[in-house]
Amino acid sequence: MEKTLDFVMRDKRQVILDTALALFRSHGYRAIGVDRILFESGVAKMTLYKYFPSKDALIKSVLEALDKSFRDGLEAFVETFATPEERFGAVFVWHDRWFKSDSFNGCMFINAAAEFPEHGHLVRSTVARHKRHVQAFMASLLASRLEDGERDRLAAQLSLLLDGAIVSAQATGETDAARLAWRAAAILLKAAGIGIEVNPFPAEA
Numbered sequence: 001m002e003k004t005l006d007f008v009m010r011d012k013r014q015v016i017l018d019t020a021l022a023l024f025r026s027h028g029y030r031a032i033g034v035d036r037i038l039f040e041s042g043v044a045k046m047t048l049y050k051y052f053p054s055k056d057a058l059i060k061s062v063l064e065a066l067d068k069s070f071r072d073g074l075e076a077f078v079e080t081f082a083t084p085e086e087r088f089g090a091v092f093v094w095h096d097r098w099f100k101s102d103s104f105n106g107c108m109f110i111n112a113a114a115e116f117p118e119h120g121h122l123v124r125s126t127v128a129r130h131k132r133h134v135q136a137f138m139a140s141l142l143a144s145r146l147e148d149g150e151r152d153r154l155a156a157q158l159s160l161l162l163d164g165a166i167v168s169a170q171a172t173g174e175t176d177a178a179r180l181a182w183r184a185a186a187i188l189l190k191a192a193g194i195g196i197e198v199n200p201f202p203a204e205a
Contacts (some may be wrong), residue, residue: 013051015041021062025105029059029115029123059112060126066108067130073135087141088158088189089182089200095162096178096201099169106170110163134160145194154192161185 019041023032034055038045052058078090098104109127116123139155146154161184165177174180179201186196 012043012047016043016048016051016058017062017065021060021066024062024167029112032185034058050122055120059123063109063112063123063126063130067126067133070130071133071137074134084141084144085194085196085198088185088194089196089198091138091141091158091162092165092178092182092185093167093200095181096138096176099165099175099178101154104169104184107163109111110170131163134162142194146192150192154188157188158185161188 016037019197020032020037023037023040031097034045034048037058037099041048046060053110074091080085081087081090090197109130113127116127118124135155138158139151142151142154145151159185161181162178165181168174168177168180182200
């Protein structure tokens, strides 16, 4: 009986997270209050506060779940490619597919940083960790090709290109933003001694 109750409570926690994620994605973070989340999820206020002592804590948990989902999806896609050169391009192909999907509504991490500009804020710190995770993944793709310092600098540059592409796709509707960013990325990679022989977007060849 205790195990059944524990499962039900964990399931309610997920319902809250899923509901909050959908509402935040559609309307932003500050525009959605706890009462709206409670109404949409059908969960009691006591249950919500059992898992999330504040709205900021709920936003943090939503972003942490999204971070894992984002990175799992990106890394799994990239791992289907054999060579480091192909994997660099695959990162941009994954973003290109994301931008062209019906679910794309910008980056919830970039949106959160805009709504919570205070440095050191719980939400802002969660956003920063996500961006560091993505940059670290980019650096891992360069690990066999460059020394640590150069690798980290290039990973930071590639990450900036991706963030710029995300903002461009959201703000202007430029769904080819990832392809444009890849052209700049290929130049940076070549300058670092990493030649790209295969165009990950062959339609442009």
